[in-house]
Amino acid sequence: MAPVRDEARPRGLLGRVNGVAVLLVLVDAAALLVMAAKTAVPGGWAFVLACALLGIRASGRIYRRRLMLSWLYDLPRSLATTAIAFAAVSVAALAAGWEPEVFPQLLAGAVAFAVVGEPVRLAVFAFGRWCRRRFDRCDRAIVIGAGQVGTDLAEVMLRHPEYGLRPVGFIDPEPLSDRKLPVDLLHEDLATAIERLGVGTVVIAFSHAVDSPLVDAAVTAHRLGCTTLVVPRMFELHQDGPDVERLRSYPLLRLSTAPTARPTWWIKRFVERSLAALALIVLSPVIALCALAVLFESGRPIIFRQVRVGMDDRKFVILKLRSVRQTGVDDSDVRWSVEGDSRVGPVGAFLRRTSLDELPQLWNVLRGDMCIVGPRPERPGFVRQFSAIHELYWARHRVPTGLTGLAQVHGLRGDTSIVDRSRYDNYYIANWSLWLDVKIVLLTVGELCCRRNR
Template sequence: MNGVGSATTPTLASRRRHPRPREASGADLLSRVNAVAVLLVAVDVTAVAAVAVRYAPGARWTAVLVAALLGVRAACRLYRRRLWLSWFHDLPRSVGATAVAFALVTLVGLVGGGPPGGAAAQWAVLAFAALSEPARLVVFAFGRWCRRRFHRCDRTIVVGAGKVGIDLVGAMQAHPEFGLRPVGFVDPEPAVDRAALPVELMDEDLADAITRLGVGTVVLAFSHARESSVVDSAITAHRLGCTTLVVPRMFELYQDGPDIERLRSYPLMRLGTAPTSRPSWWVKRAMDVLLAAVALVVLAPVIALCALAVLLESGRPVIFRQVRVGMDDQPFVLYKLRSVRMNGEDDSQVTWSVVGDRRVGPVGRFLRRTSLDELPQLWNILRGDMSIVGPRPERPGFVREFSAIHELYWARHRVPTGLTGLAQVHGLRGDTSIVDRSRYDNYYIANWSLWLDVKILLQTVGELVCRRNR
């Protein structure tokens, strides 16, 4: 098997604990609500309401104003969480968003004439800017004051106890207005003696420290540890729902950008939140349920005919049940139409079926070639064991083996497994490289979006059609 190897002896990697997301308590949920972002939304909503009342452009133009002003400003990420509460730093983005909203209002007035009140709506946009900008200045000043006065700061762990890490901790302690309160270092190879460190050097691993201390932010600074250990730390923090900030290489040359925070003179890259914590993930789950239910109804005759063919070729059982590993390493029973003849003891949990397997008859080969044997997994999707798109699930024994051999194979289990996935539409099915599959799966998780799921589904259809025509 390409990329698998033959070693089965457990190693440290195979015994690696895979951290599971923390159960969110009421206090956790409250702490994740960013007060500054809420106040900025409230300021803009109030300003929109005030100008709508003052200029009375009418119901239709008021709707256009709300959509243009609030929609554009949200798209420009003016309501994001941030470390640096600087009105001057945010002013160009805010003015640009208002200018785009003004252009949209003008365009609506020009295209098709627009409803009466277009001029009033334009004046309302200008008045909005005059009202909102001073209020935003007050919000930022108030936020900085609250962080200094009431220590409304995220508990923070710094991974990497070198010069950069120590400088970052010093900046957090001297400038609480950035909203970070350092509670410890995690570094297996600190650059200085632990007595010289400004905060505690923790002997426990990162997952335990995050859980014990209720940490909300993890900062990845430079460390003498292996690069893979730093990546492991990022994935662990990500999986446990922490805000993850990374000091980039050659940070002295980094310019400010949409995903760059500033802690004094240090740029910090903000990694995206875990896919499963985003509101769009609920949309994904709703679409999974809807599509799986419709597909089961529509394809019921096809499944029945395939089941009959399996029964006539090799008898019962028609449905094959097998334990697979899903999200957060939880086992579940996966359902498939049986494509392998049952010849005595079931060794499917430890035997890899490859092309040319003599146990696979003509019906089984057809089911595998067309992927019709996978259709019963629609029931797994309805049950919540799987998703339509995600990393393909594997058997527990192989998960242990692959995790012992391949770096970050374990990280595939941060999201539910899928009926199809990014690796599969790139030809990585069956007896193919585990390293490449793992790399594609982790890329999918890091870059997940609803559009990426749609693209993978379309590519899956293309793969099935092309294979059937070969």
């Protein structure tokens, strides 16, 4: 077996930069300059076309991190994004009332962009493959599963460094004792191995293992910032797609990066904190009236403070308007508040029915404890209890908790199925987008309106 080399360690930020993607952006920028200089596209529309080209090509994942640096494989996608950008700008020019003469100029600009850029892109891909082979510019990879598929993948990585992966070990709780492995079998958990060896990619190769440990491995790799590639079941029948990589004849599904690592996540946090600040100002009279009603019904304290578990199992104090009369026994950490609870008075019932009791949580959003949209936070006692019920319950703590979430808009509030709630929360994390947040907010508003009309 090939031992892991001593220099296997994290490369740091510079080592994780996608050099090929940077070169592709520079090539496109240079092609745009040539287009502007050599064609008759009006200056304003040249700028619009340039922005459209870069934006659409970025959204079309032309600048993505990839294993296979193949110009021919990427050419249809590259030409398609160029054509879409040209069509979009042409429609915009038509809507702006430009004369038909501008369209041949725009077409000439798009053609010039492709004619100049594509040969250089071919050279960039060839240069990238050469660098990977010559300078070992490869991500260190751990293969989960030491069966036939995992062994084949590790051997391909060793024989073909141009794919940019170098295996440093296998993890398999029940390896086949008679199989000779191309790299060492690691006798440690995945998180420890990733940190010790400076691993950047985790490849999950199916074996006799059930799915739950593999899902656990994928979540762990995500939380540690690793690229996660999965060999699909029945891979011989699997078609190529936008999230499919190729390692010789093996298709690998590239799992999306953790939401908190994406640029759009910072847009989400900025927008949500801004909305929370605005809502606290606008709704302050409503909060004051609700607080006065709580004071008259059950006295002080008006604000109910409770410890909840947030992202990465960090604890924070959540704020709510108190809707339950105080008793001599504090069992709030292990007891659900159910419908018909004798401790809930008329004011408390109204606050709960309309969710007005949760308005102080806008302060938690402003402080950064929570988001507007995310998995609902639970009390520490329930987290321990639910973790024993559902083995992947912990995975919902990969992102900040929220005022509302996907589980809640599907009717999973209070004393409902923990497994279903966890699955909805983990689905939200795996498929997060700004639009999904908007959809959840709209569904929440619709649900609140329906509740008030009952």
